[in-house]
Amino acid sequence: MPDSNTSFPGIIDYVAVHGSKTLEEVPLSAVDGLVFSAMSYIHFDGLIPDSPQEAPAVKETAAAILALPERKRLLRVRSLENQRLLEEMAKSRRFSGLRLTAYRDIKSPDLEMQFSAITLLLGSGDIFIVFRGTDGTLIGWKEDFNLGFQDTVPGQWTACYYLSNMASLAAGSVWVGGHSKGGNLAVFSAACTFPDITPRIRAVFNYDGPGFSQAVLDTPGYRTALPLVRTFLPQSSVVGMLLGHEESYTIVQSGLKGLMQHDPYSWEIRDGDFIRLKEITEGSCLVDRTIKTWISELSPEERRAFVDTVFDILRSSGATRTGELLLPDNVMEIIGSFLKETSVKRDNILLPLTSLLKAAGKTLTSFYLDAS
Template identity: 35%
Template sequence: MPNVFDYFDWRGDLRIKNDSFNDVDALILSRLSYFPFDDIVSADINDKITIKSVCEKFFASDINDDKILWEGDTQLLKACAESERFKNMKLSGYVNIVEREKQMQFSAVVIEIADNCHYISYRGTDNTIVGWQEDFNMYYMFPLPSQQTALKYLEQASKSLNGSFILGGHSKGGNLAVYASIFCNPEIQKRIVGVYNHDGPGFDSKVIEQNSYKSMLSKIHTYVPQSSIFGMMFEHAEEYTIVKSNQKGFLQHDIYSWEIKRNHFETLSTMSNTSAFFDHTLTELVSDMDEQQRKTLIEGIFSILASTENKTFNEIAENWKSNSGIIFKSLKDMDNKTRSLIISALLNLIKCAKNNFSDINPLRKENRKHKTKQ
């Protein structure tokens, strides 16, 4: 079951000018924005450093392992730095912002892949509580602070850099890439040659019906594993490619489980029942709530998590014994309206899941399209 690391054996010795940019390249570059490049890659978009030099500085620093989000990330960076294809690409404009007050987590980096061609890689959700809260805020808020920041980042890059752009990201980063592409001005849109969404959520139907979205459809490339959960949230007007993963359930969100053949993904013709099950269950749950109820529910749940004073889910898990007491106390001390809504939502979630479990096959959304690539 070959994955992204086998790709380096197949194409790592060929530069972009010798073998054109492809879907797997986009996935790799989308992943690079997850690295904590603070004090390594400049925030100045014109102050560039090669991936090879970035790798040397990164492993010479005292980066904590808990800042590396996924197993495989360090191997990926080393593989990029050792390959002819990636090592001379240049990084710049690194930003990493976490603002609890705005409930915003945003990070991005520009990658010069060739002369006058730049890839803007938007980071997806990290393991911070703030980052996950912003994801769930999609159910009642538009645009998100990170979406607005992603657009501003693209606008600034377009002023500072000549040539064309490719936008991409994994998870929420894919959603940010699409958002920036459809809400930037037409002159910037003309310079965008591709947008890559790797298992990132879509948008509300009101957004995908806009002309600015429709004008970018031919440039948007969306990829989801067969049991995608996060990537199937909301709607996709564009066609999407179903990628074969060697993992199950939530673990398919891990790009290192995606199967690859030469310079393209191994694809499937249909989504799994698991993806349809979660998609339909979440949709059914929130459909019975108005916008204010959704806001109250999400803010209530994350205020409980914030009461632990931990910043990441890893910290909550590490201190689960003490945190469990804090969480129950926080729920008990909530106002009656919010507490009742949270308990009611949990019971409804169980009910929706039970109802959908026995009738899972028909749950595919008819207005979504998919395609396979060979």
């Protein structure tokens, strides 16, 4: 277990300290993949041409963003950590000259899809494709919950097309990765791409991304891609334990607790590599068992009704981002919408929640009996 009184460097410090070595001097690593995955949360709209021949360097793109007035700059970087990461990347030999191309940012309420990707040109025809995880939009969160009752979602097929297209344009090796849902998209895209592209994929980096339904795990494409997958989880992972996984994983020490460990900036690094632990926490195991028990006791139709009803009520507030849900007016609107619903619609929410509490009780009882 990590010492709560000890703090280790994270990816921003990694870029500052180890960014003096180019990719030719020190080959691309899993930590580099997390740097790219964190960078993908920055909004690059209007700054990245589609043509690789016109692709700007990281330092050029960073200069354009950092020169913006504070409000516009924050709308692009989304967090101070992202801004600091971009600043350090722009100053480093390792990252500043890498070029950016094919930025995509798609939000489709009709498809219930939030998708974003960007490709880094590493030189010599090699590329790193990175998929963004869930952002703060209700569409993005709804898409995540849809994975609980659908074998696939539109964002996964969009990722497959994106990887296949970018890999066909590149002459060299391909790396692919992402954090959270981005990790799920990275694995899925590698599993469904064309057979002639798969041998060129060097690694698929999945940073605390959720897994898949059994239908996906059983596909030949997933079996083929499986040896390429490198999954990394913080010691109290919740998101990365969801749904089905068949790959082995590496446990990374995080400086935060509980769900906050999902934050890639909390993952700790020593001597240029992740600080690795032997096992996940008991709390992570309990949450995983509880959720799996709960899901197994609900039919796909019950899961769909639960998710659809919850998000219909949330959307009735007029909120489009999760951060808006706690605004006083929106809270009152959500409560009012729930109370106005038919008994059937309310049961779509209340019965699964009751089932979740029962599943938690079963898990805790089993845990204490095993421990006694």
